[in-house]
Amino acid sequence: MPTTHIRILGILIAFTALFQSAQAQESRATVIGRVTDASGAVIPAASVTFANIDTGVTVRTQSNAEGNYFSSFLIPGNYRITAEKIGFKSLVQSKVTLSVNDKVELNLSLQVGSQAESVTVTSDASLLDSANVTVGRVIASEEVRNLPIHLGDVD
Numbered sequence: 001m002p003t004t005h006i007r008i009l010g011i012l013i014a015f016t017a018l019f020q021s022a023q024a025q026e027s028r029a030t031v032i033g034r035v036t037d038a039s040g041a042v043i044p045a046a047s048v049t050f051a052n053i054d055t056g057v058t059v060r061t062q063s064n065a066e067g068n069y070f071s072s073f074l075i076p077g078n079y080r081i082t083a084e085k086i087g088f089k090s091l092v093q094s095k096v097t098l099s100v101n102d103k104v105e106l107n108l109s110l111q112v113g114s115q116a117e118s119v120t121v122t123s124d125a126s127l128l129d130s131a132n133v134t135v136g137r138v139i140a141s142e143e144v145r146n147l148p149i150h151l152g153d154v155d
Contacts (some may be wrong), residue, residue, distance in 0.1 A: 029039050037110055038109060044067055046063040046067070046069070048062065048083050052074070080092060087112060088110035
């Protein structure tokens with residue numbers, strides 16, 4: 001193999017390793033789920049809103065024809081999740097905590113009624129991280145400041 005090909009191959013391998021390590025360090029959370037009615041029938045085109053209580057950032061998505069929704073790149077924190085569709089009561093799920101690299105499933109069930117009415121769930125949501133076996137958590141700035149730092153050999 002000519003030297004140029006070896007260098008290009010080396011660059012490609014380095015780039016691939018860098019890309020894979022960057023993917024492994026994703027700190028955002030992902031939530032997937034299905035919006036259904038009380039009978040279990042799917043609700044397409046339902047609006048699902050993720051409001052980060054800590055930052056005020058709001059992310060909106062919509063369920064597809066099968067009632068499934070998906071929202072990724074959510075900043076770890078405490079959320080209020082709202083699901084709405086005309087002809088159904090709004091559902092508000094409070095105290096949903098998303099952590100670093102969470103991939104959780106949260107199915108939402110709407111009740112028939114006026115959108116002006118709402119069902120509020122205030123207990124902590126039990127989130128199942130069905131797509132990931134790794135463990136992560138949000139680290140407070142105080143913990144980061146108290147980390148021991150090894151400077152190696154200093155001359």
